[in-house]
Amino acid sequence: MTPDIETIGIADLFEPSSSARDRTDARIMAAAAGIGFMAVRDFPGDDWLTPDKRAQLLRLFALPDEEKQKLLRWNFDRSKKNVYRGWFPLQPTAVSYKEGIDMGPDLADAADASVSDDPLCEPTPLPAEDTLPGWRAAAADYYRAMETVGNALMRSIARGLGLPETIFDAYFDHGISTLRLIRYPLRNANAGVDIRGPEFSVVHKGETRTIIGREHADSGFVTLLAQDGVEGLQAKNLAGEWIDVPPANGTPAINFGQLLERWTGGRVRATRHRVIAPKTARFSIPFFYEPRVDAEITPLPLDGAEPFEPFLYGDYLWESATNFVEMSGIKHLRQPRSKKAS
């Protein structure tokens, strides 16, 4: 039998070096190199992982359509300038049946609102304060809390790989992490969309289940994913079987992204995951912990790791992220910044 997804207490990661911290590092590395999924508990800001606090962020979904439409991005509304940050509406013919918002670091620190011409650094369109009083401050606090946990995991992963714990630090100064809020409503059987195709359903435990989040691996370094009490998320284990990632308050699921998989020459696993339709609407809040846009990713000094050509994080991310359906039609809007790009 393959082991289940472990829940790891990470309080030690916020303390000075100790043998307890070494053990936590080793458990994290074992999860990262093994199943590629874990859950964590006991960290600063974990009060954000309670239903009440999450509900503060999810208030966004109760806004009237006209307010959500103000936040749309260019591929859904050609009058908008933002192409990467902002609202993505339901796309009923797509396998992934979800709506939501992608928010960047300017949410947490207005000074990060960019003067750059890079769409990966564009400011996030956000609802006006009087439309949703207190929401921005709550979302900004959440962003900062998850960034702190991301930092702690990043250092733990460095130590777990046997590298200096600060080896990744400079890459994450002014990172472009994304806080995403997602709502998956129930699919309306009368919407005139044919979802009988094989991509739209899977058989799980003998039952046919509709897919609402297409199978994928995340692009970034690590993802901190809060689920709102409703099942549906599944991860592919080492045996190639789909296992449930149960939603639990206080313990976000953590998975590792393709950037980290590449960077570590395959030592860490970017586990594929998907969402199958539950009986009620489902909400989730992934935080994609990511480096700075101009980080040059070069092979780490790891024995036996698969070598690779250095690349710029922004170039890699754009190529990868724009393959997702909610980013469709924007790939041509950014050219690689790498000097070596041909």
Ligand SMILES: O=C(O)CCC(=O)C(=O)O
């Ligand atoms: O909704 C979920 O639980 C998963 C979301 C996800 O995998 C993603 O946005 O990358």
Ligand SMILES: [Fe+2]
């Ligand atoms: Fe994901």
